[in-house]
Amino acid sequence: MSDTADLDEPLHEPRLWRDNGWTAQVIKNEDDEGWAVAMFKAGESEPALVGPWTMGRDKKNPKPLDTAAFNTLVKTASEVIRRHEQQLHAQLNKALYVARDGNWIKVTLEIVPAEDDPYAWLAAFDAAGEPLAKVKVGANFRFNQSAAEAWVDNAFERPAGRD
Structure with missing residues (x-):
């Protein structure tokens, strides 16, 4: 051509x-x-x-x-x-729900597969979809129900040792 x-x-x-x-x-x-x-x-x-x-x-x-x-x-x-x-999309985006004080909180993990330095965003949303918190964590963050509950219970503080 x-x-x-x-x-x-x-x-x-x-x-x-x-x-x-x-x-x-x-x-x-x-x-x-x-x-x-x-x-x-x-x-x-x-x-x-x-x-x-x-x-x-x-x-x-x-x-x-x-x-x-x-x-x-x-x-x-x-x-x-x-x-x-x-x-x-399913591999890079995960969501779990945590019930606290009669309310549901949606906790998400969005992995950003950057070539040099991959990372992830851990975020929380109320039942109406309004953002409650968002922190940067390592792409290897172990996202499971207990991790989501611990993050909510720790007032959305960035998980220690998770960069």
């Missing part, structure tokens, strides 16, 4: 389709005699999805890409990305 603007232009070839921010590339499956298709989201170097691809009528070459197949691949790859993002 001579120009980066070319990467935004739709391309519809039998083994390479690019459209709407996605690229589908049919590749030789090195593990066997079949074919695979790799789906790349624009700007990403790693494929979001790699899966088997159908053989053509001659049983040697891959079936050419078409609009219906490309749209199905985009939908599937988008779902894979969405699930990955949900899983990552």
